[in-house]
Structures are given as C-alpha cells and as structure tokens.
Amino acid sequence: MALSLLQKAQIWLLKAVAGLFLKLFQLFSSRKPGLSGKKLPPVTDPLLLLSATQLARKIRRKEVSSVEVVQAYIDRIQEVNPLLNAVVKDRFAAALQEAAQVDKLIEEESGGEEVLEDRLPLLGVPLSVKEAFALQGMPFTAGLFSRRGIIANVDAPPVALLKRAGAIPLGVTNTSELCMWMESHNHLYGITKNPYDLERIPGGSSGGEGSILGGAGAVIGIGSDIGGSIRMPCFFNGIFGHKTTPGVVSSDNQYPPFSGRQEEYLSTGPMCRYAEDLLPMLKIMAGPNAHMLSLNTKVDLKKLRFFTVPHSGCLLTTPVSKELVDIQKKVVERLEADLGVKVQEVHFPELRYGFQMWDTYLGLPDKEGKSPRAFAALLGEPGPPVRPLWELLKWMLGKSKHTMAAIGLALMEMTHVSKPSSSIIQKKEKLQKEVEELLGNDGVFLYPSHPRVAPKHHHPLFTFFDFTYTGILNILGLPVTQCPLGLSEEGLPLGVQVVAGKLQDHLTLALALYLEKTFGGWRDPGAN
Numbered sequence: 006m007a008l009s010l011l012q013k014a015q016i017w018l019l020k021a022v023a024g025l026f027l028k029l030f031q032l033f034s035s036r037k038p039g040l041s042g043k044k045l046p047p048v049t050d051p052l053l054l055l056s057a058t059q060l061a062r063k064i065r066r067k068e069v070s071s072v073e074v075v076q077a078y079i080d081r082i083q084e085v086n087p088l089l090n091a092v093v094k095d096r097f098a099a100a101l102q103e104a105a106q107v108d109k110l111i112e113e114e115s116g117g118e119e120v121l122e123d124r125l126p127l128l129g130v131p132l133s134v135k136e137a138f139a140l141q142g143m144p145f146t147a148g149l150f151s152r153r154g155i156i157a158n159v160d161a162p163p164v165a166l167l168k169r170a171g172a173i174p175l176g177v178t179n180t181s182e183l184c185m186w187m188e189s190h191n192h193l194y195g196i197t198k199n200p201y202d203l204e205r206i207p208g209g210s211s212g213g214e215g216s217i218l219g220g221a222g223a224v225i226g227i228g229s230d231i232g233g234s235i236r237m238p239c240f241f242n243g244i245f246g247h248k249t250t251p252g253v254v255s256s257d258n259q260y261p262p263f264s265g266r267q268e269e270y271l272s273t274g275p276m277c278r279y280a281e282d283l284l285p286m287l288k289i290m291a292g293p294n295a296h297m298l299s300l301n302t303k304v305d306l307k308k309l310r311f312f313t314v315p316h317s318g319c320l321l322t323t324p325v326s327k328e329l330v331d332i333q334k335k336v337v338e339r340l341e342a343d344l345g346v347k348v349q350e351v352h353f354p355e356l357r358y359g360f361q362m363w364d365t366y367l368g369l370p371d372k373e374g375k376s377p378r379a380f381a382a383l384l385g386e387p388g389p390p391v392r393p394l395w396e397l398l399k400w401m402l403g404k405s406k407h408t409m410a411a412i413g414l415a416l417m418e419m420t421h422v423s424k425p426s427s428s429i430i431q432k433k434e435k436l437q438k439e440v441e442e443l444l445g446n447d448g449v450f451l452y453p454s455h456p457r458v459a460p461k462h463h464h465p466l467f468t469f470f471d472f473t474y475t476g477i478l479n480i481l482g483l484p485v486t487q488c489p490l491g492l493s494e495e496g497l498p499l500g501v502q503v504v505a506g507k508l509q510d511h512l513t514l515a516l517a518l519y520l521e522k523t524f525g526g527w528r529d530p531g532a533n
Contacts, residue, residue: 045085045200047531048221052077054529056279057130057225057286061171064129065118067111071104071129075173078131082175082222088203091216093136093194094144095176103173104129126285128171133223135211136177137184138164139258143174147260148182148191150406151386161258163227163273163290170289175223178213183261183383184229186410187237187465187472189213196462199241200530201497205459208238214276215242219498220530225286226276229259231267232363233455233475235274236502239487241459243498243527245517247274247283248478248485250508253297254290265377266369270479280521283486283514298508304515311348312443312450313337317356317477321470323456332490332499333451339523351443351450355436359477360470362433365425366480381415391415409466437481444483444506449516451501452478454487458497478504486513488520489527496533 048054052074055063063069079097086092107129114121121128134140137147139157146152160168168174182191189197189212197212199205200220207216211228215238218226228235230248239246254273256263263271275286288295313333316325337348355362370376382390384407391407393415399405400412444450456471465471478485483504490499503520505512520526 043088043203045088045220045531048081048529050077050081053081053221053224055224057127057277057282058279060130060224061122061127064107065111065121071107071173072101074129075100075104075131075175078175078222078224082217085200085220085222086217088198089200089207089216089220089222090195090197091178091207091213091220091222092133092176093179093213096143096174097176100131100173100175107171107173125171126289127167127225130172131224132167132172132174133214133217133226134164134174134177135180135214135226135228137180137210137229137259138227139260140164140174140177143177145260146193147184148180148189148193149384149386150191150193151388152260153193157258159258162255162292166289166292167227167286172225178211178217178226180211180213181209182408182411183380184210184231184234185380185414186210186408187233187469188410188462189216189238190408190410192406192408199459201243201492201533202459202495205461205497206241206465208241208459210234211238211276215239215244218242218244218276218278219527221278224278225282227273227290228276229256229271229273230475231271231367231479233472233479235272235276236454236475236485236487237472239276239489240454240500241498243489243492243500243530244276244278245280245283245489245521245526246276246487247287247510247514248272248487249274249287249291250298250484250510251482253294253510254287255292261378261383265367265371265375267367267377269482270367272479278527280488280514280517280526283517284511287510287514299511302511304511306515306519307344307346308447309346309512310445310448311340311346312351312448313348314351314353314356314450314452316453317359317474318352318354319357319359319470319473321360322473323468323471325453326457328493329453329455329457329499333453333501336451336490336501336520343523353436353439355432355439356477358429358432359473361426361429362436362480363473363476365429366433368421369425380418384411384415393419409463413466433480440481440483441506444504444509446506446509447512448506449512450504452504454500454502458493458495458499475502478502482507484508484510484513486517488517490520490524492528492533498528
C-alpha cells in the first residue's frame with residue numbers, strides 16, 4: 006500500500022523542519038564550555054554497589070542501618086550531581102529523618118524479618134523520582150518555566166505505593182520540557198548530562214532518572230514512557246528499565262496529564278541498576294492491578310520462543326550502527342548456545358511506518374470524541390497557547406523561555422491534518438495482528454533500542470525520527486524491558502529492547518536477569 010501524496014508531503018516537510026533546526030542551531034546556539042576530559046569519580050562506597058533487594062535485606066537484618074545507606078547515596082549525589090545536573094531538588098534532611106524512623110521501627114519490631122519483608126519489602130531503601138510525578142512537598146513542573154513554584158500536595162499513586170513499601174525518596178530528577186523530547190533540557194533546571202560522557206545526552210524524558218541511576222547516585226527510580234521515555238534513558242545510561250503493559254500501573258498525578266487516547270500508550274514503570282529489582286518494584290507499583298500480570302510465575306527460558314528483529318527498515322531513521330547490530334547478534338548467539346533454543350530472525354514491513362503510526366495514534370480522540378490537548382496549549386499554561394513562529398523568533402533573540410526542541414514540536418504540530426490517514430490505521434492494525442500472533446503468551450523478540458549509542462547534546466534535533474524504535478512499541482501496547490549489554494569501544498552503553506506479548510511482562514523481566522548475568526549489567530562509569 007503506497008503512501009499518499011499528502012503523507013509524502015508531510016514527510017518532506019518534517020525533513021525540511023529538521024534541516025531548518027540544524028541551520029538555526031548552528032547560527033544561534035551559544036557554545037558552552039567544553040566538558041571533554043571531565044569524568045565522574047568512581048564508586049568507592051560498597052553500599053552503592055548493592056541492589057535495592059540486597060540493601061533492604063541488610064537493613065532488615067540490622068547488618069547496616071537505613072541512615073548509613075541513605076547517607077551513602079546523599080554523599081554520592083553531592084559528589085556527582087554538580088557534573089550531571091540530574092537531581093533538581095533534594096529532600097536530604099527529610100530523608101535522613103525518615104531513615105532514622107526506619108531504624109527505630111526495626112529495633113522495635115517483634116515479628117521478625119519475614120514480617121517486615123512481607124509488609125515493607127523496600128524498607129529503608131533510597132528512591133529517586135522523576136519530577137513529572139507528584140511527590141508531596143516537591144516541585145511538580147515537568148520542566149515548564151511557567152510552572153516554576155508549583156509544589157505537589159499529594160503523591161502520584163506509584164510513588165505512594167513505593168513509599169508505603171518503605172522506600173525513602175531523596176529528591177526529584179530532571180525531564181525534557183513537558184516530557185516530550187529525547188533530551189532532558191529545559192530553561193527551569195538546565196541540561197542534564199550522561200554519566201559515561203558529559204558531552205552526551207542522558208535521554209528523555211526520564212533523563213534525570215537515567216543519569217543519576219547510571220552515575221550510582223540512586224539504586225531505584227520511577228519513570229514514565231509514551232514514546233521511549235523510560236527505555237531511551239535506560240539505554241543511554243546503561244541501566245535497566247521496564248515499560249509496563251499499559252493500564253497496569255497508574256499514570257494519575259503526572260504532568261502533563263494524558264488526554265485523548267494517550268492513556269492507552271502511556272506506561273509507568275521501574276528504572277534501576279540491577280535486574281533483580283525490576284520484578285519486586287513492579288509488584289509494588291502495580292498495586293491492586295498486580296493480579297493482571299503473572300509476576301509470581303517461574304519462567305523457564307528454554308521453553309520460550311525467541312525472535313530477533315534487526316531493524317525497522319524505516320528511511321526516516323538513522324541506520325542502526327554496526328556496534329548495535331553486532332551486540333544484538335551476540336545476544337542471539339548466547340541464547341542459542343546457553344539455552345539450546347533457535348532464535349528466528351523476522352521482519353515486519355509495516356515497522357517502516359512507525360513514526361506515522363505513533364504520530365497518528367497519539368492524536369486520536371477518546372471515546373467521547375475529545376481530542377488530546379495541543380502541545381502549544383500545554384506550553385502556554387497557565388496562560389494562552391504559545392505561538393510557535395513568534396516563539397522561534399524570540400528563541401533566535403535569546404528571549405524564549407522554551408527550548409528549541411519544544412518550539413520545534415509545536416511547529417511540527419502545525420503540519421498535522423485533522424483527519425487521520427486510513428492507510429496508516431490499516432498498517433498499524435496489520436502490524437498489531439502480526440506481532441500478537443507471533444508472540445502469543447510464550448514469545449519474546451529482540452529489537453534495537455535506538456539506531457546508535459547516546460548522541461551528543463542537541464543532536465536529536467536533527468535526527469528526531471530515531472525515537473520510533475521505542476515509540477512504535479507504545480502504540481502496540483507491548484511490555485518491553487530495556488537491558489544493558491556492556492560498553493562500546495568509546496565507553497558508551499550498549500543495549501537491546503526485549504519485547505513480549507501484552508500482559509506477559511514476566512517473560513521480559515526473566516530474560517533481563519539472564520542478560521545481566523551473561524553481559525555484566527550496569528558498569529561504573531567512573532571506572533571506565
């Protein structure tokens with residue numbers, strides 16, 4: 006089914022906008038002082054090298070106090086955050102008080118360790134929180150300058166559940182402006198950096214989370230994902246992250262709020278350095294919906310069916326780099342050698358239209374006919390919608406409170422047509438059917454996380470279609486675990502997406518444990 010003339014015109018226009026961004030950025034962006042040569046200090050405190058599961062066990066057994074653990078992470082944040090700009094507001098004093106209360110509770114508990122583990126599985130463990138989630142008493146802006154000063158007066162449901170399980174929030178982390186870009190940069194908090202190379206991006210929109218976790222300033226965190234906002238930061242920062250099957254973990258009390266049909270494609274999930282923390286975090290964050298997933302089911306990897314999809318075939322995206330092609334092949338080779346399985350290579354021709362599908366479906370109205378809130382309107386809150394061309398002129402003069410990425414998205418929004426393309430709808434439905442039939446309830450496929458390792462700052466302005474390697478999986482509503490696979494020759498994280506059928510999250514989480522054991526998992530960026 007060929008693209009219509011209108012669709013071809015839209016693609017041409019989007020490419021032209023990318024070219025315009027490149028020229029404008031070269032003309033008007035001011036050069037920042039170079040960061041080459043600067044490096045994160047290595048981890049020296051052994052407490053920072055334990056998983057949340059291990060830390061909770063040691064705290065329950067009084068082998069270490071919660072105060073000691075929380076202080077170790079506070080010290081690490083104070084050491085690395087001046088370089089990373091990942092944590093934008095801390096609550097260190099309150100966290101230490103809460104840790105002292107935990108230690109007192111453990112001293113007074115008469116029911117034993119098992120009672121504590123069952124009731125408070127993360128008791129005393131530090132937690133970082135994406136600033137787009139409501140965390141009571143903390144900023145709640147999603148990086149929008151006009152929301153400066155807004156403080157959350159409640160906890161978002163998954164944050165509340167993690168706190169109820171005993172986790173202690175240390176602070177909130179940076180995002181892209183309104184959580185709709187691949188780089189965590191805004192004019193309220195500034196730009197966040199990648200712990201493996203300060204001249205590179207940590208991803209977005211959960212980039213502050215990815216950066217502080219990758220830099221060992223946190224052990225567990227929480228992110229949200231509507232186009233790759235958990236998986237790209239996890240990939241770029243060498244950590245684990247899980248995009249949950251939509252509808253399992255609550256997405257309430259996030260900013261910006263979902264509208265239209267966006268709730269169908271938005272997922273909230275865990276981010277962490279150690280794979281063994283994914284499953285217990287997801288159990289907690291799912292709350293009353295945990296029964297929807299088979300999280301207590303033991304997975305025999307040898308009985309799964311494995312597939313690999315090497316690329317999307319999309320002409321809009323950058324070709325997948327050789328180092329990422331090679332590492333995915335190595336995963337296939339290890340699976341076949343270690344498990345005795347056959348990994349079948351498959352191709353889905355409709356994947357080449359991934360951007361058009363994502364763009365179309367995020368703009369669809371809900372069942373009541375209400376369309377999603379316009380991005381330009383959200384940018385202007387609490388005032389009137391921004392005027393993208395006027396904002397672009399202000400940016401050229403250094404007067405805009407918005408980033409070039411946000412202005413560019415508002416400009417792209419102007420190219421949208423009111424009626425969705427029937428051919429794109431048909432292609433998505435065909436792809437959905439093919440993928441679900443392939444996976445069933447025992448299939449898993451590997452898919453590139455991104456066409457290349459973490460780009461340099463601002464570079465996504467010129468290659469913004471590359472996010473469709475993650476975005477298309479939101480539209481398909483599938484659970485995905487992002488897994489690190491060691492480092493490139495440049496010392497940058499490699500990785501792969503592990504995808505399963507709807508509600509089969511336990512399969513990808515089980516494979517994450519295998520991949521961590523096989524490829525080494527997270528690496529200390531200060532030791533490389």
